[in-house]
Amino acid sequence: MSAPDPLGQVFSALADPSRRHVMDYLAARGTATATELTGELPITRQAVAKHLATLAGAGLVSSERQGRETRYQLTLVGREWDDRLGALRTHLERRRG
Amino acid sequence: MSAPDPLGQVFSALADPSRRHVMDYLAARGTATATELTGELPITRQAVAKHLATLAGAGLVSSERQGRETRYQLTLVGREWDDRLGALRTHLERRRG
C-alpha cells in the first residue's frame, strides 16, 4: 500500500550503477535482451532481469517479445533521462571536484 | 571500499520522499534545524538527522553550528536540484499520468 511516488521510482532506478549501465547500453545499441546484457555486467541473468523490471516499473524501458527472446529498449522518458545523465555526470564532477 | 559514485549518491538521496520534503522546506525557508524539521515529518528527530547526514553526504545540504543549534541549508548543487524537482514532477506526470 505504498504511495505511487513516480519521482521516487525514477530516482531509485537511476541510483544503481548497474541500471545506469543498462540505460547507457540501450541508448547506444537501441535494444538488448537480458542475456545479452548479462555479458556486460558481473551479475547473473536473473539479477539483470530484476534490474530491467525495476527500470520498466519506473517507466524508463519497455519490452517486446520477439520469438524466443525478449528485447528491451528505452522509452521516451528513458531516452530523455539518458540524455541528461552525461551532462549531470560532468556537472557534478565540476561542482564537487 | 565501495567506489565513490557521486551521481548514485545524489539519486539515492533524492529517491526518498522525506528527504525531498526537507529539500523543499530548506528551499522555502532558507535554513532549518533538525528539531524544526521534525515538526514537518512523521518521524523522530534522530531519523531526520540521518536524512540530513545523507543529504550532506550527497553534497546537497551543508550545516553550520550556531550556539546550541545546528542550522542546515541547501548548497549550490542542492539549490540547482531543488529548482529541477518541481519541473521534473510535472514533466513526469505529463508523460505518465
Next chain:
DNA sequence: TTAATGTGCAACCTTGAAGTTGCTACTGTA
C-alpha cells in the same frame, strides 16, 4: 547552579533491495 533545550552517538529492529541457485516452460533448429 540547576533546569530546559538542542545535539550527537550507539545499539537495536524490521524490511526491502540486490544477488544467488534451482527448476520449469517455451521456441527455434538439427
Next chain:
DNA sequence: TACAGTAGCAACTTCAAGGTTGCACATTAA
C-alpha cells in the same frame, strides 16, 4: 522428435536503509 538456447518463477541469503529507543554532552536561561 530431440536438443540447445532463452526466458520466467520461486525460495533463499546477505546487507544496508530507515526507523526507533536510550543515554550522554553542550548551551542557554532562570
